[in-house]
Amino acid sequence: xxxxxxxxxFLRVTLAAAAVAILILMLALAGVxxxxxxxxxxxxGISFLWGSIWNANTEIFGALPFIFGTMYTxxxxxxFGLPISLGVAIFITEKAHNFPxxxxxxxxxxxxxxxxxxxxxxxxxxxxxxxFVKNYIEIPLHNSLGFxxxxxxxxxxxxxxxxxxxxxxxxxxxxxxxxxxILNAVPNSQREAMYAIGATHWEVIWKSVLPxxxxxxxxxxxxxLGRAVGETMAVTxxxxxxxxxxxxxxxxxxxxASLLANQVFEASGKLFISSIIExxxxxxxxxxxxxxxxxxxxxxxxxxxxxxx
Amino acid sequence: MLVDKIMSALIIVAVxxxxxxxxxxxxxxxxxxLPVINVDFLKNIPGPVTVPDRGIGPDIxxxxxxxxxxxxxxxxxxxxxxxxxSEWPESRLSFISSFTNDVLAEFPSMVIGIFVWVTLVxxxxxxxxxxxxxxxxxxxxxxxxxxxxxxxxxxxxxLREASIALGVSRWKTVxxxxxxxxxxxxxxxxxxxxxxxxxxxxxLLVTALGNSFFAKSIFEPTAAIPLFVFDYAISPYAIWHxxxxxxxxxxxxxxxxxxxxxxxxxxxxxxxxxxI
Numbered sequence: 001x002x003x004x005x006x007x008x009x010f011l012r013v014t015l016a017a018a019a020v021a022i023l024i025l026m027l028a029l030a031g032v033x034x035x036x037x038x039x040x041x042x043x044x045g046i047s048f049l050w051g052s053i054w055n056a057n058t059e060i061f062g063a064l065p066f067i068f069g070t071m072y073t074x075x076x077x078x079x080f081g082l083p084i085s086l087g088v089a090i091f092i093t094e095k096a097h098n099f100p101x102x103x104x105x106x107x108x109x110x111x112x113x114x115x116x117x118x119x120x121x122x123x124x125x126x127x128x129x130x131x132f133v134k135n136y137i138e139i140p141l142h143n144s145l146g147f148x149x150x151x152x153x154x155x156x157x158x159x160x161x162x163x164x165x166x167x168x169x170x171x172x173x174x175x176x177x178x179x180x181x182i183l184n185a186v187p188n189s190q191r192e193a194m195y196a197i198g199a200t201h202w203e204v205i206w207k208s209v210l211p212x213x214x215x216x217x218x219x220x221x222x223x224x225l226g227r228a229v230g231e232t233m234a235v236t237x238x239x240x241x242x243x244x245x246x247x248x249x250x251x252x253x254x255x256x257a258s259l260l261a262n263q264v265f266e267a268s269g270k271l272f273i274s275s276i277i278e279x280x281x282x283x284x285x286x287x288x289x290x291x292x293x294x295x296x297x298x299x300x301x302x303x304x305x306x307x308x309x
Numbered sequence: 310m311l312v313d314k315i316m317s318a319l320i321i322v323a324v325x326x327x328x329x330x331x332x333x334x335x336x337x338x339x340x341x342x343l344p345v346i347n348v349d350f351l352k353n354i355p356g357p358v359t360v361p362d363r364g365i366g367p368d369i370x371x372x373x374x375x376x377x378x379x380x381x382x383x384x385x386x387x388x389x390x391x392x393x394x395s396e397w398p399e400s401r402l403s404f405i406s407s408f409t410n411d412v413l414a415e416f417p418s419m420v421i422g423i424f425v426w427v428t429l430v431x432x433x434x435x436x437x438x439x440x441x442x443x444x445x446x447x448x449x450x451x452x453x454x455x456x457x458x459x460x461x462x463x464x465x466x467x468l469r470e471a472s473i474a475l476g477v478s479r480w481k482t483v484x485x486x487x488x489x490x491x492x493x494x495x496x497x498x499x500x501x502x503x504x505x506x507x508x509x510x511x512x513l514l515v516t517a518l519g520n521s522f523f524a525k526s527i528f529e530p531t532a533a534i535p536l537f538v539f540d541y542a543i544s545p546y547a548i549w550h551x552x553x554x555x556x557x558x559x560x561x562x563x564x565x566x567x568x569x570x571x572x573x574x575x576x577x578x579x580x581x582x583x584x585i
Binding site: 126273 | 324331385387407423427450480550568
């Protein structure tokens with residue numbers, strides 16, 4: 001019996017069209033980003049990446065303050081966010097392993113953190129977190145240890161430290177969720193072997209589970225870094241928006257993403273706009289490379305693994 | 310033994326910090342935002358600077374309009390691509406497009422906003438709700454495509470094989486059997502994408518711009534709730550800050566409603582299990 005295959009090819013073509021649409025979208029994005037930044041690339045060349053002046057009047061643009069700001073705030077985010085995410089993941093997979101309801105509850109609560117829109121994080125950071133940190137952490141630190149460059153400069157509350165802190169909270173759901181999967185992928189035999197030679201629970205975690213999961217956890221961290229790098233709104237609201245390169249935690253700063261948010265409206269003149277687009281390109285490449293590395297590390301750890309119950 | 314106890318305590322501290330942060334954010338939003346909410350707030354326009362009774366009417370309408378438009382644009386492409394990735398995974402187009410989709414998912418939303426700014430806003434010579442909707446749509450597509458693909462991949466292969474064995478055509482198998490079985494996952498993916506779009510601010514800053522009045526068409530600057538929160542939070546007036554909290558509470562309420570619908574959809578389908 002011959003079947004009419006018209007319906008089959010119609011569906012396949014229609015669906016393929018949707019897949020092609022995604023490719024076209026990507027090409028358009030890449031195309032616009034590259035073509036519109038050629039003016040700026042040809043004017044400044046590779047030194048754009050370490051140029052520290054961003055001045056619309058003299059039409060000199062350099063990305064260094066913003067790359068520095070992005071790196072600094074993201075590093076702080078990892079510094080504060082990684083231990084907490086790790087703690088949450090260890091709690092859910094190890095400590096609460098025999099109490100699934102508690103584990104699920106904590107897991108759900110942490111996932112809820114991911115559902116909060118970025119601008120609300122910014123709002124809370126601006127009016128609640130930042131004053132608190134300024135009054136109880138920054139000012140005492142500055143008064144006692146202000147001679148150290150890390151704590152120099154009068155704290156105003158809108159600085160690298162606060163941006164790093166709110167970013168840390170924002171990456172907790174991502175990093176802890178992936179770390180949970182990673183830890184669950186560690187074979188039980190590892191734990192059993194440690195228990196068999198008389199290890200305490202923490203020794204099991206520290207000496208056999210975590211080392212086994214090392215590259216996966218590293219991958220989860222890099223994924224969190226990718227999130228932090230692209231984050232715009234919450235950072236813009238508390239980073240201080242000053243074009244400065246300073247090692248001080250209490251210094252105002254600027255990140256690549258918040259530059260885009262703030263300066264798009266001031267952008268007039270072809271070179272300015274082209275420099276803005278080049279910043280977009282830098283930001284995109286940064287996020288892209290970070291994510292590729294992260295995915296590779298995570299994939300390497302979890303391929304072909306039977307997940308622990 | 311002591312190290313064991315200390316580390317256990319530290320782990321609990323870490324969990325406590327995460328939970329306290331969540332509770333603090335939600336509680337502060339409710340405490341600061343609730344006093345501001347009333348019927349007037351929900352339907353008034355912000356108006357000129359001197360007017361005291363401000364409202365987020367245009368923002369609510371704007372958010373619904375732009376997210377709705379974005380959904381209309383992104384669901385066909387997202388679902389279509391997702392089904393293609395799942396049902397024809399051997400195709401080279403499928404592999405390339407799926408990889409591209411993952412890259413698209415990782416684009417910072419601000420960069421997507423600037424892309425739409427450079428293309429639509431500058432060529433139309435105006436900020437518009439349409440540009441905002443397009444930006445949101447671009448952000449939604451990868452989410453929908455990925456969740457669609459994953460939901461359909463979970464459908465047991467034996468269902469497809471049984472259907473073909475009975476002589477059902479491929480297209481009917483995909484549409485009537487596979488997609489129908491995976492429809493809860495599909496719906497969840499779309500709802501999650503909608504929730505994400507409703508909360509996005511950065512791309513709207515440079516496409517829809519925001520508006521103190523109801524936009525009369527999608528070719529005008531359009532207001533949105535997250536934009537309102539941002540604009541009023543960074544303003545110099547203390548009373549405007551409380552309006553920002555109020556709008557934030559409305560936004561959280563919308564998020565919560567969407568997440569609740571997602572849980573209901575999932576729950577409904579957990580009971581219908583494939584016996585194979």
